[in-house]
Amino acid sequence: xxxxxxxxxxxxxxxxxxxxxxxxxxxxxxxxxxxxxxxxxxxxxxxxxxxxxxxxxxxxxxxxxxxxxxxxxxxxxxxxxxxxxxxxxxxxxxxxxxxxxxxxxxxxxxxxxxxxxxxxxxxxxxxxxxxxxxxxxxxxxxxxxxxxxxxxxxxxxxxxx
Numbered sequence: 001x002x003x004x005x006x007x008x009x010x011x012x013x014x015x016x017x018x019x020x021x022x023x024x025x026x027x028x029x030x031x032x033x034x035x036x037x038x039x040x041x042x043x044x045x046x047x048x049x050x051x052x053x054x055x056x057x058x059x060x061x062x063x064x065x066x067x068x069x070x071x072x073x074x075x076x077x078x079x080x081x082x083x084x085x086x087x088x089x090x091x092x093x094x095x096x097x098x099x100x101x102x103x104x105x106x107x108x109x110x111x112x113x114x115x116x117x118x119x120x121x122x123x124x125x126x127x128x129x130x131x132x133x134x135x136x137x138x139x140x141x142x143x144x145x146x147x148x149x150x151x152x153x154x155x156x157x158x159x160x161x
Contacts, residue, residue, distance in 0.1 A: 003083075004083065005041075006045040007079070007083045009035060009041075010045045011079055013035070013046065013065075014049070014055070014067065015139070015142070016031065016158070017065060018136070018138075018139055019151075022066075025062060025063055025064035025065055025066045026064045027064035028042055028046055028064065028065065031065070034157070048083050051082070052078065052082035054067070054068055054082055071136040071138075072136040074134060075130060075131050075133060075134050077131040088123045089119075090120065092115070092116035094109070094113065
């Protein structure tokens with residue numbers, strides 16, 4: 001399973017936005033430059049996040065985006081689904097019915113395909129893991145993983161734009 005690039009971009013941007021003071025916004029241009037991603041495509045991802053109610057945007061010289069909810073209320077799953085949708089990652093097309101050894105009357109299955117069942121359980125576990133991780137949880141982990149000096153340098157860089 002591969003998620004679109006915009007999912008990664010959205011997760012990183014939301015992580016950055018979670019560190020903003022409540023009255024500040026970051027322009028798409030700044031977020032795109034900071035992450036080295038195409039501004040137009042990032043803009044589409046941020047618009048999808050806004051439509052999902054995860055970020056809010058404003059226009060004007062101090063415009064940009066900020067989180068629409070506290071970081072404790074935004075899960076990784078919220079962000080992934082805002083960009084990629086809520087559908088399951090595996091779609092069973094019932095190819096087991098194409099088995100040439102089956103009689104026509106045997107091709108009507110009353111039980112779920114064993115492969116589909118395993119894939120659905122895996123998808124549910126993946127979604128549960130993403131649902132359990134919030135932006136606030138990530139923020140705490142970043143404070144452990146990244147030296148404070150680097151985090152502060154990034155904040156200064158963004159504010160200088």
